[in-house]
Amino acid sequence: MRVGIVGMPNAGKSSLFNALTRAGAEAANYPFTTIEPNVAVVPVRDERLDRVAETVGASNVVYDTIDFHDIAGLVAGAHKGEGLGNKFLANIRETDAIVHVVRAHRDPNVIHPDGEVDPLRDIEIIETELVMADLEQAERRYDRVVRAARGGDRGAIAEEAWLRELIAGLQEGRPARTVPPPDEAPNAQRDLGSLTAKPVLFVANVDEGDDSVPPEIAAHAEAQGAVAVPVSSRLEAELSELDDEDAAAMRADLGISESGLDRVVGGAFALLHLIAFFTAGEDKPAQSWHLRDGLTAWHAAGEIHTDIQKGFVRAEVIGWEALVEAGGYAGARDRGVLRLEGRDYVMADGDVLTVKFTP
Ligand SMILES: Nc1ncnc2c1ncn2[C@@H]1O[C@H](COP(=O)(O)OP(=O)(O)OP(=O)(O)O)[C@@H](O)[C@H]1O
Numbered sequence: 605m606r607v608g609i610v611g612m613p614n615a616g617k618s619s620l621f622n623a624l625t626r627a628g629a630e631a632a633n634y635p636f637t638t639i640e641p642n643v644a645v646v647p648v649r650d651e652r653l654d655r656v657a658e659t660v661g662a663s664n665v666v667y668d669t670i671d672f673h674d675i676a677g678l679v680a681g682a683h684k685g686e687g688l689g690n691k692f693l694a695n696i697r698e699t700d701a702i703v704h705v706v707r708a709h710r711d712p713n714v715i716h717p718d719g720e721v722d723p724l725r726d727i728e729i730i731e732t733e734l735v736m737a738d739l740e741q742a743e744r745r746y747d748r749v750v751r752a753a754r755g756g757d758r759g760a761i762a763e764e765a766w767l768r769e770l771i772a773g774l775q776e777g778r779p780a781r782t783v784p785p786p787d788e789a790p791n792a793q794r795d796l797g798s799l800t801a802k803p804v805l806f807v808a809n810v811d812e813g814d815d816s817v818p819p820e821i822a823a824h825a826e827a828q829g830a831v832a833v834p835v836s837s838r839l840e841a842e843l844s845e846l847d848d849e850d851a852a853a854m855r856a857d858l859g860i861s862e863s864g865l866d867r868v869v870g871g872a873f874a875l876l877h878l879i880a881f882f883t884a885g886e887d888k889p890a891q892s893w894h895l896r897d898g899l900t901a902w903h904a905a906g907e908i909h910t911d912i913q914k915g916f917v918r919a920e921v922i923g924w925e926a927l928v929e930a931g932g933y934a935g936a937r938d939r940g941v942l943r944l945e946g947r948d949y950v951m952a953d954g955d956v957l958t959v960k961f962t963p
């Protein structure tokens with residue numbers, strides 16, 4: 605899963621990114637060799653996996669990760685190439701979701717590109733840039749699709765009509781997510797890489813010790829069906845340099861309930877309606893994976909490896925708790941709680957999966 609961090613210049617994106625990077629780097633058992641400088645790979649910790657790993661005698665624990673992409677500040681006109689606009693906008697086209705960092709802190713030592721702190725104006729500038737970038741992209745695509753539609757291609761005809769509706773919506777400033785693609789061209793939105801179709805998590809970058817989202821940001825997020833979380837980017841960057849105990853003590857002193865990073869990771873995660881499943885065996889790595897809610901054992905196999913999906917024969921499935929209670933696979937088999945499922949089995953959150961496949 606990939607998440608792009610966007611926001612105004614100086615909004616606090618890189619501070620947040622640095623905190624996330626260190627959180628990732630701390631999980632030392634990760635075999636990452638080269639990571640691009642602007643990509644933070646952050647493990648999604650899950651205690652259920654720890655319990656499963658212990659139960660089956662796994663060799664180690666490997667959490668699934670989220671990639672956060674730090675993107676330089678967007679300024680008005682970015683879609684026309686102001687600043688380094690186009691390049692950064694292209695970067696976020698590839699992501700699954702967007703974290704929008706909004707300056708809400710009032711530290712006078714930090715320069716605001718527009719002179720004064722005004723979260724709603726800032727949000728609007730960024731949202732306008734994203735909408736304009738989508739509009740240009742949609743218009744370019746439209747010219748191509750029109751030609752295909754003239755040739756009588758049914759998908760292209762449906763896409764052309766959709767693009768016209770989309771373009772009209774974008775021209776009125778409405779995000780692409782409000783114009784869902786037609787059944788005949790279900791991938792049109794994804795193919796277009798619409799920035800404003802991606803789910804958004806607002807991060808209110810608040811003053812140190814502040815633990816709430818300013819009401820105007822909360823209201824804006826709510827009106828979009830989005831979520832907003834309060835984080836002090838600078839504080840998180842500082843805390844990430846301390847060890848866990850010191851960081852917890854400092855949080856307690858400041859009256860901050862939860863790690864801001866957990867809020868961001870958890871919040872980004874919740875955007876995509878994913879469920880977790882696990883694979884684990886004796887002397888093998890225990891791993892967590894994620895899958896869109898409602899997908900099947902066959903899709904889950906594909907997350908693990910395309911070869912495993914191709915050769916799918918059947919799956920052995922058990923809820924993580926049942927496996928822990930039974931003391932392992934042998935116990936689970938004895939109790940009859942290890943189920944055999946076919947490829948159409950709909951995965952449940954917390955399932956432990958073993959795919960039987962022909963290589
Ligand atoms: N909550 C905060 N309170 C006070 N200062 C902050 C806070 N968050 C970030 N800062 C400070 O604001 C400045 C800009 O932060 P940062 O570099 O993270 O912004 P940015 O969004 O990455 O900027 P750019 O768009 O230029 O890359 C830094 O000096 C940072 O320490």
Ligand SMILES: [Mg+2]
Pocket residue numbers: 617618619675676677
């Ligand atoms: Mg930066």
